[in-house]
Amino acid sequence: MRAIAMALLLALVQPAFAAEKAQPSGCALERYSSMPISTLSDGRIAIPVTVQGRNASFMVDTGGVSATMTMQLAKDIDKAPKPAARWLGGVGGSLLTTFIYADSFSIGRLTGKDLIVYIDPRINGMGIDGTLAPDMLGRFDVDIDFARGTLSLFSPSHCPGKVVYWTQGEHITVPMDVAPSGHIRVPVTVDGKTVMATLDTGSVISVMSMSLAKSIGVAENSPDLKLKRSYGINGRFKEYSYPFKTLALDGLTVTNPHIKLLSDEMLGGKLGSDLILGVGILRQLHLYISYKEEKIYITPALAN
Amino acid sequence: MRRTVLAALAVAMVADSAAGAGYSLLNVGIDYLNQERYSDAIVWLDKAIAAGDLNPDQSHVAYVDRGLAYSMQQQPDKAASDFTSALAIMPDDPQTIAERASAYIEANQPDKAMNDLADLQKKSPHNVSIAFQRGLLDWEMGHYADAGNAFSETLADGNYAYSWLWFQLARLKQGQELSIFRPQTWDIAGLHIKATSQVGWPMPLISFYQGEMDEAAVYSAVQKDGENEGRLCEANFYIAEWRALHGDVTAAKPMMEKAESDCPMNYIERHMAKFELRKLP
Numbered sequence: 406m407r408a409i410a411m412a413l414l415l416a417l418v419q420p421a422f423a424a425e426k427a428q429p430s431g432c433a434l435e436r437y438s439s440m441p442i443s444t445l446s447d448g449r450i451a452i453p454v455t456v457q458g459r460n461a462s463f464m465v466d467t468g469g470v471s472a473t474m475t476m477q478l479a480k481d482i483d484k485a486p487k488p489a490a491r492w493l494g495g496v497g498g499s500l501l502t503t504f505i506y507a508d509s510f511s512i513g514r515l516t517g518k519d520l521i522v523y524i525d526p527r528i529n530g531m532g533i534d535g536t537l538a539p540d541m542l543g544r545f546d547v548d549i550d551f552a553r554g555t556l557s558l559f560s561p562s563h564c565p566g567k568v569v570y571w572t573q574g575e576h577i578t579v580p581m582d583v584a585p586s587g588h589i590r591v592p593v594t595v596d597g598k599t600v601m602a603t604l605d606t607g608s609v610i611s612v613m614s615m616s617l618a619k620s621i622g623v624a625e626n627s628p629d630l631k632l633k634r635s636y637g638i639n640g641r642f643k644e645y646s647y648p649f650k651t652l653a654l655d656g657l658t659v660t661n662p663h664i665k666l667l668s669d670e671m672l673g674g675k676l677g678s679d680l681i682l683g684v685g686i687l688r689q690l691h692l693y694i695s696y697k698e699e700k701i702y703i704t705p706a707l708a709n
Numbered sequence: 710m711r712r713t714v715l716a717a718l719a720v721a722m723v724a725d726s727a728a729g730a731g732y733s734l735l736n737v738g739i740d741y742l743n744q745e746r747y748s749d750a751i752v753w754l755d756k757a758i759a760a761g762d763l764n765p766d767q768s769h770v771a772y773v774d775r776g777l778a779y780s781m782q783q784q785p786d787k788a789a790s791d792f793t794s795a796l797a798i799m800p801d802d803p804q805t806i807a808e809r810a811s812a813y814i815e816a817n818q819p820d821k822a823m824n825d826l827a828d829l830q831k832k833s834p835h836n837v838s839i840a841f842q843r844g845l846l847d848w849e850m851g852h853y854a855d856a857g858n859a860f861s862e863t864l865a866d867g868n869y870a871y872s873w874l875w876f877q878l879a880r881l882k883q884g885q886e887l888s889i890f891r892p893q894t895w896d897i898a899g900l901h902i903k904a905t906s907q908v909g910w911p912m913p914l915i916s917f918y919q920g921e922m923d924e925a926a927v928y929s930a931v932q933k934d935g936e937n938e939g940r941l942c943e944a945n946f947y948i949a950e951w952r953a954l955h956g957d958v959t960a961a962k963p964m965m966e967k968a969e970s971d972c973p974m975n976y977i978e979r980h981m982a983k984f985e986l987r988k989l990p
Contacts, residue, residue, distance in 0.1 A: 444770040446777060446804075448739040477835070530838070532804035552732045554766050609743055663740060685740050689733075707729040 432564035437545065438513025439557040447609045448684045450549070451533050452556050455511040456522075457482040461534035465549070465556060467694070468605030468681065469538030470586045471504075473525040478534045479505050486524045493523055501525050512541070515558065536607065539587020539696070547694040549606070551687070552706040561697035568693050572708040577655040579701045581694075589694065590678050591701060594653040595621055595664070601678045604692075604701075608683035611664045614672040615645070617679035623647055623666070630666070643668040652686065657703055659686055731760030735771050747778040754778065769798040773805055776812065781974060785815035803832055810842065815980070819850050837863040841872055844879070845977060849984055853882040870911050874947055877918055881954045890915050910940055914947045924948055942972035946982050953989065962989050 440452040443462060451462045456474070459482055463472070470493050479486055486503035493501040501523040510520045522535065546559040546568065559568070569576045582590040582601070593602045595613075598621035623630060627647070634644040645666040652662040663685060672679060693702040738753035754775040757763060763771060776791030792809035796802065806825050813822035826843045833839060844859030857879035863872035877887050913930040916922035922930075927948065931940045949964035965982050972979030 442766060444766050446739075446770060446773050447743055448736070448770075480835070532802075552729060554764050663744065685736075685743060688736050688739075707732065 432567040434546075434563050434568060434570060435560035437558045437560060438515050439555055440513050442549075442551070442554045442556055444554075445532060448688055449606065449609060450551070450556070450684070452512070452537070454535075454537070455509075456507050456535075457484075457509055462532075463535040463537045464528075464531070464533045464607060465542070466536040466538050466605070466607030467542070467547075467587075467589055468603060468607045469536050470588075471501075471521060471523050471538050471540050472510075472535060473501065473523045473528065473538070474505070474535035475529050475533075476524055476526055477529065479524055482507075489523065510541075512537070512558065517541070539583075539589075542694075543583070543587040543696045546696070547692075549687075549692045549694075550706075551689075551691065561695065565698060566700075568695060569702050569704070571691060572704055574704065574708055576702055576704045576708070577657050579654055579703060581699050581701050583696055583699055587696070589696075589701065591654065593680070593682070594651075595662075595680070596650050598622065600680055602680040602682045603678045604687060604694075605681045606684050606687060608681050609685065611662065611683045611686050612667050612672055612681050613664050614669050614679035615643075615666055616669050618647065618666050633665075641668065642671050644671075652682075654690075654703060657690070657705070659689060662686055729762060731757045731762040731771075732767060734760055735763060735767055738771065739774055742774050742778055745781070747781045750778040751775055751782075765798050769795050769802070769805075772798070773808065776805075776808060780808070780812055780815070783815075785812040788812040789816055789818075789821075801832070803829055806832075807839075807842075814846060814849070819846055822846055823850075837869070837872070841875070844872075844875060845981065848875070848879065848981075853879050857883065870915055874911070874914060874918065878950055878954065887918065890919060911943060911947075914944065917948065918951065939973055939976060942968050942976065943978055946972065946978040949982075950985070953985070958989055962986070965989065 442450045442452060444450055445464065449464055451464045454461050454463045456478065459478070461474070461478055463474075476486070482505075484505040484507070486505055489502055489504045504521050504523045507520045507522050508518060510517050510522070520541070525536070528534075528536065542558075544561070546561050546563075548555075548557040548559060548568075550556070550571065566578065579591045581604075584590065589604045590601045591604060592599055594600075600617060600621060619625065629648050631646045632643060633646050636642050647664070647666055649662050649664055650660065652659045652664070664680075672681070689706050691704045691706050691708060695701065734753055734757035738750050738757055741747075741750035741753060754771050757771050758768070758775070772791045772795035776788040776795065779785070779788035779791060789809055789812040792805050792812060795805045796809065799805070806829050810822045810825035810829070813819070813825065823843070823846055826839055826846065829839045830836070830843070840859050840862040844856045844863070847853070847856035847859055857876060860872050860876035860879055863869060864876060873888075873890055880887060910930070913922055913927045917924065917927050927944050928941075931944050945964045946968035949961040949968060952958075952964070953961035965986050968978055968982035969986060972982065
């Protein structure tokens, strides 16, 4: 198997959009590409991409590791999957064991060559052709404007902190850990207790492990803790609901956040934390993710 | 920023008259749908649509989601109407065409359903799941030869277990012999891999149809692990079909009733059990 090369070829980038007027001279943001968002029925989002000349719709998955595609798309572009030396966990617990090299892969005006895309049979039927993960997204600043329906990729080279172009109003800046996998972890405060959370646009709902819930004060015998579902051998996998009151990112507070509690075997440490913020919460925000700065800039979704 | 409060599910925070209100209302509706609270989802998606400020993508998902909520509430006519509204915004969305075809099937409008499936098949000629749906619809319309042909299309790359079961049912309906089950395998770079469905459930049902396993053994296989809700209903359904086709309607009927009541909402066996019960004496 030849060496894995995942470099997006920035040299092929077409002339970028004009600099944002709101930025001071010399600190202009360079917008490489801006794509319309299509919203899946569960609230997750997809953007148009082109794989070897074929138009496709890929879900944006900040909780993924590598781009994935359906077997159907691999067939359509006439690519035979190769066995992967490194297996990945996919959507819904699937194991991704095969991949293709995409000779060309375009996101808007950006085109990359020889990109690895894993095959994930489980995304069949989701209304998408594949998923985009931090292996590609992490090379840029990623601006997700859920409310206005656009996702933009910006150059990561800009003056520190000078990115919030969409509003003259207030915003918050949250430091983030970027794991080697590209997963983003940020500090959040749930009912007054600060914990680390992974931002996962590929997750429909937000979930927390039971051990984390206990550590922030959710008592096992609390009448508010309701068992919603149990399954697996002897019902060892359990899902609970709990009426959390607030989830805050710095000064930005989501009231009554819907966070499902899962038994530890189901979540423990997945994506690098015991709390995953899914798209149900993230859709209420405008997110500008600067992987290079390791900061995320946030306003309410409708801020302008 | 000082204490900016977002209204996640704090519905009182959503101001109907505010600019962008539709987007906030849509998010509430989507969240309720994801929580399977369908009545609440419909209420909030109604409001989101009525706000009149959604962009086309958001309007599309609002109609689709309200349609899905209506479907889950057994209101297929309203669901089909919403899917039609969504398709007026994005005419080529295969997912919505598929949902509308399902709604038409539930609403007992097979001709319209068949039109949608034919449209889908044109868009995705190699998608075997469309052929499978077409087979089920032909079955409901009593076109067993067409159903058999549609199911056989889904077997071209090997015998996907559920396709094989339905193909056999169509053959039995026409008085034909059962065909041999040929396990589907995937050749990936020289590796010969059995598809997952061929090494676990529903293989006991295949074995039962081929006379290699009796009913008790199938039910025993169902109980092997804790995740048997769907398997038990499938066992009831396919064994009931087998019995009915072999003239044992008395035994088949209660099993079919169990399948209808116990199968999860999105199982084809639940829908087909409901349909079959209307025909059983």
